[in-house]
Amino acid sequence: MSKKFEQVKRYYDVGLWSEGMVWNAVGRWINAYEFQEIVGKEYRKS
Structure with missing residues (x-):
């Protein structure tokens, strides 16, 4: 887990x-x- 995950x-x-x-x-x-864990959607580059 990234250091900033909880903060974000x-x-x-x-x-x-x-x-x-x-x-x-x-x-x-x-x-x-x-x-994806935070937002509930798959990450896709634009």
């Missing part, structure tokens, strides 16, 4: 971060699997 999840859960903000964190703070 908390921000998303309380509404401070949107799905797009979590998407932008992939590769920087979290990985694609963790994105």
Whole structure:
């Protein structure tokens, strides 16, 4: 688990971060699997 996973999840859960903000964190703070765990959708590059 990434160091920032819990922080990103908390921000998303309380509404401070949107799905797009979590998407932008992939590769920087979290990985694609963790994105799916937080948002509930598969990570896809645009």
